[in-house]
Amino acid sequence: MMGDISQYFRLDQRVALITGGTSGLGLAIAEVFLQAGATVFITARRADRGQAALERLRPHGPVQFFPADVSQRWDVERLFDWLRGQTHRLDILVNNAGIMQTKDLTEMTEDEWDREWGVHVKGTFLCTQQALRFMLGQTSGVILNISSYLGLRGGSGFTPAYSAAKGAIVTFTKVLASRYGPYGIRANVLCPGFIPTDLNRHIFEEAPDPVAKRREIEERYPLRRLGEPIDVALAALYLCSDAARWVSGAVLVIDGGLSAR
Numbered sequence: 001m002m003g004d005i006s007q008y009f010r011l012d013q014r015v016a017l018i019t020g021g022t023s024g025l026g027l028a029i030a031e032v033f034l035q036a037g038a039t040v041f042i043t044a045r046r047a048d049r050g051q052a053a054l055e056r057l058r059p060h061g062p063v064q065f066f067p068a069d070v071s072q073r074w075d076v077e078r079l080f081d082w083l084r085g086q087t088h089r090l091d092i093l094v095n096n097a098g099i100m101q102t103k104d105l106t107e108m109t110e111d112e113w114d115r116e117w118g119v120h121v122k123g124t125f126l127c128t129q130q131a132l133r134f135m136l137g138q139t140s141g142v143i144l145n146i147s148s149y150l151g152l153r154g155g156s157g158f159t160p161a162y163s164a165a166k167g168a169i170v171t172f173t174k175v176l177a178s179r180y181g182p183y184g185i186r187a188n189v190l191c192p193g194f195i196p197t198d199l200n201r202h203i204f205e206e207a208p209d210p211v212a213k214r215r216e217i218e219e220r221y222p223l224r225r226l227g228e229p230i231d232v233a234l235a236a237l238y239l240c241s242d243a244a245r246w247v248s249g250a251v252l253v254i255d256g257g258l259s260a261r
């Protein structure tokens with residue numbers, strides 16, 4: 001009855017849009033989805049990074065890039081207008097684009113707060129709203145939102161806007177799962193721990209001893225290492241594939257055991 005179970009993890013004939021797909025976790029998710037057979041569209045603001053990502057991804061399958069700022073409604077509309085010209089369906093949306101400002105709340109400006117919430121919360125809202133137009137018509141689809149372990153905890157307390165925005169994404173995902181499940185649409189959220197990427201490079205660069213800083217962070221993790229983008233990409237593949245066909249509204253923490261402490 002089960003047949004070949006590896007088929008559950010394949011994404012053949014599926015079309016995926018990954019925001020922030022030019023770097024870090026988004027780039028790894030794009031590569032894994034392509035290897036699983038999907039057609040992939042990626043978006044981010046910087047076109048040069050988009051071209052570099054395409055060069056890396058093209059050997060793995062059909063992929064295209066469109067430059068857009070997910071925090072701007074008109075830009076998201078342009079992105080989806082273009083997407084409708086490329087594809088008649090959208091099976092998977094990964095809301096992954098993000099930035100992280102490390103700052104004490106007392107020093108944070110209104111603009112900084114708005115920028116953080118603009119990318120994470122408004123960007124997730126705007127892209128999801130557009131993607132639902134495809135998915136409701138198809139009565140199928142998967143939305144995967146990338147939050148953070150900081151969306152569940154305060155962390156050091158020095159990422160106030162980021163942590164709060166990531167928390168909002170967790171609740172938003174549950175709203176989606178609850179509201180659109182009857183239309184065949186699943187929504188889940190991933191909460192990764194620390195994975196060295198461009199997002200958090202400044203944490204090491206600003207440390208007096210970057211090697212010691214890394215060791216100090218690693219020590220906090222029961223598995224005694226930081227994450228790698230592929231760790232998140234494989235979890236994303238599971239949640240976006242038929243292997244997770246009865247999984248919706250789930251909050252998957254992928255943090256080397258950190259939150260078990």
Ligand SMILES: NC(=O)c1ccc[n+]([C@@H]2O[C@H](COP(=O)([O-])OP(=O)(O)OC[C@H]3O[C@@H](n4cnc5c(N)ncnc54)[C@H](OP(=O)(O)O)[C@@H]3O)[C@@H](O)[C@H]2O)c1
Binds near residue numbers: 019046096099199
């Ligand atoms: N790395 C970690 O430790 C970690 C842990 C938990 C969660 N996360 C989350 O994982 C996601 C990816 O992070 P990452 O570590 O892979 O960071 P990254 O390497 O800096 O990649 C971020 C991506 O988002 C894009 N982006 C940023 N602002 C955007 C905007 N306004 N519109 C469209 N694209 C935008 C960036 O490209 P442009 O700058 O060219 O736009 C880039 O492609 C983020 O949501 C982050 O919060 C990361």
